[in-house]
Amino acid sequence: MQQVVQEILSDQYADSASLRGWLFSVLVDGKFIDDQITKSPIRKGSSQWVNCSESADITQAATDHLARIQQLGDVVALYTALDDLTRLNTPSLTQDSFAGLTEQQSWQAANEFLAGGKFNVLIVGAGPVGLLLASALKQAFNNQINILLLENRVSTLHHKLPYERRWITNVPCVVLHGLVEDILLEIFNKVGAGGNIGCNINVLESLLLLSCRRLGVKFLFVENSDSPLLQNSAVQMVFDASGNRFQPPLWPHPLNLSTFQTKVETTLLGFNSGSYLAYGITITPTRQNRDISLYAYNNLTFPLYKNKPVKLAMLKIINIPAAMYGILVSYIARCNIDNKFYIWKGTLQAEVNQVIVIVSLSKTEYDHLCKHYDYPLRLAEAIKTEAFVMAMDKRTITLLNMLADQEILHEPIMLDAPFLYEPYFVNRATADQFQGRPLVRVGDSIYNGNVKLGNGLTPHIQHVKHIQATLQKFLS
Numbered sequence: 001m002q003q004v005v006q007e008i009l010s011d012q013y014a015d016s017a018s019l020r021g022w023l024f025s026v027l028v029d030g031k032f033i034d035d036q037i038t039k040s041p042i043r044k045g046s047s048q049w050v051n052c053s054e055s056a057d058i059t060q061a062a063t064d065h066l067a068r069i070q071q072l073g074d075v076v077a078l079y080t081a082l083d084d085l086t087r088l089n090t091p092s093l094t095q096d097s098f099a100g101l102t103e104q105q106s107w108q109a110a111n112e113f114l115a116g117g118k119f120n121v122l123i124v125g126a127g128p129v130g131l132l133l134a135s136a137l138k139q140a141f142n143n144q145i146n147i148l149l150l151e152n153r154v155s156t157l158h159h160k161l162p163y164e165r166r167w168i169t170n171v172p173c174v175v176l177h178g179l180v181e182d183i184l185l186e187i188f189n190k191v192g193a194g195g196n197i198g199c200n201i202n203v204l205e206s207l208l209l210l211s212c213r214r215l216g217v218k219f220l221f222v223e224n225s226d227s228p229l230l231q232n233s234a235v236q237m238v239f240d241a242s243g244n245r246f247q248p249p250l251w252p253h254p255l256n257l258s259t260f261q262t263k264v265e266t267t268l269l270g271f272n273s274g275s276y277l278a279y280g281i282t283i284t285p286t287r288q289n290r291d292i293s294l295y296a297y298n299n300l301t302f303p304l305y306k307n308k309p310v311k312l313a314m315l316k317i318i319n320i321p322a323a324m325y326g327i328l329v330s331y332i333a334r335c336n337i338d339n340k341f342y343i344w345k346g347t348l349q350a351e352v353n354q355v356i357v358i359v360s361l362s363k364t365e366y367d368h369l370c371k372h373y374d375y376p377l378r379l380a381e382a383i384k385t386e387a388f389v390m391a392m393d394k395r396t397i398t399l400l401n402m403l404a405d406q407e408i409l410h411e412p413i414m415l416d417a418p419f420l421y422e423p424y425f426v427n428r429a430t431a432d433q434f435q436g437r438p439l440v441r442v443g444d445s446i447y448n449g450n451v452k453l454g455n456g457l458t459p460h461i462q463h464v465k466h467i468q469a470t471l472q473k474f475l476s
């Protein structure tokens with residue numbers, strides 16, 4: 001097992017992928033990086049979940065949902081059905097494999113499942129990467145592997161909250177070949193354009209959950225993923241797919257700047273000076289010194305810009321109809337010297353495609369947005385609010401007014417919760433341990449991508465492919 005783990009860790013994709021995101025952030029957003037910003041809690045609006053009747057056999061129900069969606073030919077009907085799927089609060093989408101048992105009984109049943117002379121794997125975190133890993137391992141090993149997937153975003157024991165992140169993705173379908181069932185690729189190819197998945201992350205997660213269910217992956221939805229009962233199980237390998245929440249590394253406090261640092265030149269990124277009109281931004285690598293230093297502390301590395309940790313607050317405007325793209329680009333071209341706005345034209349089929357605008361925020365804007373509103377926030381509501389208009393940069397208000405009456409497929413334009421990009425990279429020279437088993441990090445448990453560069457999900461999925469190939473090499 002030691003050798004298998006070492007080979008998995010030898011895939012050093014994350015070193016360069018994470019670095020690209022850091023360099024990109026200082027080149028594009030140097031004006032907005034502010035180490036004084038502190039992460040604030042987000043106020044969430046009430047969610048509206050929908051019930052529907054489905055087979056009492058949860059595996060059959062998963063198959064039925066996928067078959068129903070697969071046969072939709074019309075892109076608008078398909079997109080709407082996918083969106084509706086994410087709002088379902090039905091057992092196939094929100095209930096685990098141990099319903100009816102107490103927590104203790106559930107762990108005991110999970111242990112029994114994880115025995116039996118097969119390769120036994122525990123995955124912590126049922127986000128996109130955890131689900132993709134489970135799917136990839138089932139594709140490779142089918143009945144020769146037992147997979148238990150834990151998720152702690154629960155309403156009660158056994159009940160997961162529906163997936164909510166309505167963020168369009170930028171992942172080419174080709175990277176999923178061999179990792180997911182063909183039916184999923186068929187659906188992605190129909191709704192995405194140019195060979196991309198295109199759809200929201202919560203759609204990707206919901207489809208993967210249904211698929212994993214029928215491939216025989218077992219789920220346990222429980223608040224505490226660290227049960228001592230696991231010690232007696234036959235788990236051979238643990239994957240941390242928790243987005244770096246399960247065993248997060250310690251951050252140094254305060255910074256000791258005499259600690260080991262390496263300087264990295266932003267020119268490494270290889271961008272030419274110029275205007276990246278399609279995104280509304282300008283990149284000027286040589287205009288001023290925008291190099292970063294890397295700060296290493298135990299197994300954690302993160303970038304310093306001007307000797308301070310990189311912290312960048314942003315706001316995402318979602319559901320913008322694709323027809324607005326040209327209008328937005330020409331508006332932004334006139335007023336974006338500091339790269340406050342970043343525009344991405346989306347990769348869904350034309351009938352359903354949408355644009356997102358990412359707005360970099362000052363500390364004052366970020367604090368105001370976190371403190372006063374519930375998210376997601378309707379754009380129409382926001383611009384009616386005097387305090388909002390007073391707090392935000394005038395250019396943002398002009399842009400929001402341009403979008404005020406727009407909607408796509410009856411979905412109004414929304415402001416998604418403001419967020420903070422605090423980049424990190426967790427060094428994996430040797431595997432961590434969990435209850436005496438090797439603990440292998442995947443996805444955002446290794447590093448977080450820069451949303452504007454889109455350097456997160458796709459490289460993480462390629463790493464899943466590497467894990468699949470490595471396990472096939474050693475265990476087949």
Ligand SMILES: Cc1cc2nc3c(=O)[nH]c(=O)nc-3n(C[C@H](O)[C@H](O)[C@H](O)COP(=O)(O)OP(=O)(O)OC[C@H]3O[C@@H](n4cnc5c(N)ncnc54)[C@H](O)[C@@H]3O)c2cc1C
Nearest residue numbers: 125127128129151152167169225242243245419443444456
């Ligand atoms: C604010 C923000 C905006 C983004 N916008 C976009 C975008 O528009 N498009 C895009 O493609 N990408 C975007 N990304 C990047 C994308 O979200 C990540 O690449 C992706 O979510 C990483 O997937 P993951 O499965 O590694 O981690 P996550 O998505 O974080 O999933 C981790 C899962 O583990 C669960 N979990 C956490 N702790 C535990 C525990 N202790 N036990 C059990 N379960 C646990 C969580 O509930 C979650 O379900 C964004 C990221 C952020 C932070």
